[in-house]
Amino acid sequence: MKNYIIGIGGTGAKCLEHLLHCCSAGLGPQNLWAGMVDQDEANGNVSRTKILLNKYTNLRNSLRDESKHDLANKSNLFKTNISSNTDAVWLPMKDANPTLEDLIKYNLLKPEVKGLMDCLYDPEELKLNLSEGFRARPNIGAAAILSTTANEDDVFWSQIYKAIDAARGGEEVRVFIISSIFGGTGASGFPNIARRIRQIQKDKNVSSNFHLGGALMLPYFNYEVPDENMEGELFAKPEEFLDQTKGALQYYSKLFEHEKVFDQVYVTGWDPLTKLPNFKFGGNLQKNPPLFPELYAALGALRFFSEDNKIGETQEILHIGKNDSNDILWSDIPNVSTNLNSKTNITKLIRFAFAYNWMYGPALTGSWSKIKKYQDENWFKRLIYKNTFNTDTKACEVGHEQNQEIISAMQEYCQDVLTWITDMQYSTVSKTDQKMDLIVSDFFSEFNEKDSLERIKIKEKLNSSEKNQFNTMVNDNKNLKLLNIMSNICYQKIEKDQKGLGVFMDILFRSCEQ
Amino acid sequence: MNMKYILRSVLLSSIGLVSLGWISFWFTTLNALGPDGESALLQWYFDNLVLSDEIISSGMPWEDLAVSLYNLLAQMTTALLSVAVIAALAWSIGSHFLNVDAPGKAKFYFIYWIIFTGIFMAIVVGIVFWFTKSSTFNAADYLSGSGVTTISIISFIYYFLVYYLGVLLGTARFARSSILFGNKIPVSSLL
Numbered sequence: 001m002k003n004y005i006i007g008i009g010g011t012g013a014k015c016l017e018h019l020l021h022c023c024s025a026g027l028g029p030q031n032l033w034a035g036m037v038d039q040d041e042a043n044g045n046v047s048r049t050k051i052l053l054n055k056y057t058n059l060r061n062s063l064r065d066e067s068k069h070d071l072a073n074k075s076n077l078f079k080t081n082i083s084s085n086t087d088a089v090w091l092p093m094k095d096a097n098p099t100l101e102d103l104i105k106y107n108l109l110k111p112e113v114k115g116l117m118d119c120l121y122d123p124e125e126l127k128l129n130l131s132e133g134f135r136a137r138p139n140i141g142a143a144a145i146l147s148t149t150a151n152e153d154d155v156f157w158s159q160i161y162k163a164i165d166a167a168r169g170g171e172e173v174r175v176f177i178i179s180s181i182f183g184g185t186g187a188s189g190f191p192n193i194a195r196r197i198r199q200i201q202k203d204k205n206v207s208s209n210f211h212l213g214g215a216l217m218l219p220y221f222n223y224e225v226p227d228e229n230m231e232g233e234l235f236a237k238p239e240e241f242l243d244q245t246k247g248a249l250q251y252y253s254k255l256f257e258h259e260k261v262f263d264q265v266y267v268t269g270w271d272p273l274t275k276l277p278n279f280k281f282g283g284n285l286q287k288n289p290p291l292f293p294e295l296y297a298a299l300g301a302l303r304f305f306s307e308d309n310k311i312g313e314t315q316e317i318l319h320i321g322k323n324d325s326n327d328i329l330w331s332d333i334p335n336v337s338t339n340l341n342s343k344t345n346i347t348k349l350i351r352f353a354f355a356y357n358w359m360y361g362p363a364l365t366g367s368w369s370k371i372k373k374y375q376d377e378n379w380f381k382r383l384i385y386k387n388t389f390n391t392d393t394k395a396c397e398v399g400h401e402q403n404q405e406i407i408s409a410m411q412e413y414c415q416d417v418l419t420w421i422t423d424m425q426y427s428t429v430s431k432t433d434q435k436m437d438l439i440v441s442d443f444f445s446e447f448n449e450k451d452s453l454e455r456i457k458i459k460e461k462l463n464s465s466e467k468n469q470f471n472t473m474v475n476d477n478k479n480l481k482l483l484n485i486m487s488n489i490c491y492q493k494i495e496k497d498q499k500g501l502g503v504f505m506d507i508l509f510r511s512c513e514q
Numbered sequence: 515m516n517m518k519y520i521l522r523s524v525l526l527s528s529i530g531l532v533s534l535g536w537i538s539f540w541f542t543t544l545n546a547l548g549p550d551g552e553s554a555l556l557q558w559y560f561d562n563l564v565l566s567d568e569i570i571s572s573g574m575p576w577e578d579l580a581v582s583l584y585n586l587l588a589q590m591t592t593a594l595l596s597v598a599v600i601a602a603l604a605w606s607i608g609s610h611f612l613n614v615d616a617p618g619k620a621k622f623y624f625i626y627w628i629i630f631t632g633i634f635m636a637i638v639v640g641i642v643f644w645f646t647k648s649s650t651f652n653a654a655d656y657l658s659g660s661g662v663t664t665i666s667i668i669s670f671i672y673y674f675l676v677y678y679l680g681v682l683l684g685t686a687r688f689a690r691s692s693i694l695f696g697n698k699i700p701v702s703s704l705l
Binding site: 381 | 519612618698701703
């Protein structure tokens, strides 16, 4: 089965961030192509996901190399083989500082068409610099996306063509689109890209094996717009989100009545809305925190890709469910399938990230002269020494540059995981009466809501009393201690095909559950 | 703590204990069966453990005293073996609960092992002392100084080795650096 995911706009990119972490925890399908669509290429949300995607693929490639370091097929760590284009982001308009006026060649239009355009767009909309996105103007975004060509030569669209060709060849293909229903890029891209994909499918006469799914994010956050220097600026106004959503839902209601665009649509929203502290027009400063509703969209996508998900003939619309209280609990997180328990895998990843970042990563970092003090310990002999020993040089090569690169890349990724879950927990409930106690994170991190560039600071070192709080970090009543993890890594069975550092990484990951 | 790992430790510890402990078991059985008139063991006892001259001069029949000596040794070795088995199994199980939660931490528990082993050896000394100086067994009064020394030295060395083999194999993998030469055990799925 071939799977494709497209995150549209800032929200789409953020949902992809959640999805990547879920895939590293083993909740994803075997393979996945990921792409993003955003006119605001420098957008902080998009670039954060792009960086994470690169880290994921690099680390996975390093740890799933059959000749050197191999986690082996059975391992759930970084299970999904995620691929993407060299540039994972598709820009509908590729010129520098594009405007709608340039795009439709307004000055060359016949007077009557010009008049029509004047009816549809304000002069400032026509002249708006779109390099930072469509600024919550789906009417601009729709025109921009529809005016671009969707031919096979385009790097982004060529993937869709390949997908449809594969479906024609008899392979099961699933494409999933995630975006917000409000805002600019997502609202305009979601229906137009979906319909275009269906059009290509129709043109190619593909009637089976191809399924299209989508996650629509209804409003789930807002923010305060500062009063100063905002006159004449076009930007996403939170007070318009609900009206925009109402209009969009009416549109989708009619669209879905007449046309089966999607096989499955996952609808997610949140009440009360999360209040984001920092308003930014767009660009690299717009780095919104990961929020809990986005995790639902990501899990919706993974459910869609699951082989257990049998897609029927009728269009299904699924929405999220949560317990009635204001507390957000682990039990509110839906499973991907009957065999893939989201809570188990995510908690395992969090524990792995902690144990690796503060206990095992530092022990494996540095030259052999620093690392060798562990050489007599069972876990080291069994998992590291034996698997990084070079029979030609008769030396353990864990301190070699190539291995050290993997060790430090994993540590960086673990910090991303801890930042992600901590930021999500703090930011989702900030300034609301909700409570989210999935994990206890204050002993290893500091939260500064106003610092949009570094809201979460993960402590570099922990003292022993902080390390001892590991067993209470995840609120799942498992009471798994660091001692249990040390014990597990000494006894867990090494799989036959595992090699190099892949042995240790997988064993540590598997050891992080009871 | 994972029960599976603890049971594995108990099994490995038992293998270590049996590998040397069977000698003690055999020796205890021999003594429990009582003296055999012409056995070499009986002669060795007479030559090396007891005050032969005093026995002859007191006119006490050696055969009667030998029964008491056999009884003493059977009961003493039973007590010593039991202590060695209990101590080795207790350490093997307890090692799973040592808070070795980070790389490099196991060796800090060496001091625990030294104290535990010290207590075990003190108990061994106490048992040997109690039996050799006891008034419960007539034979104890006729043990020579060199005989007591021989019994003590053999007991200390032998039962330490029985106990050591038990803990060497039975200690939790992650805590092996806490025992003497524990980290020299090769990596194997069986160990």
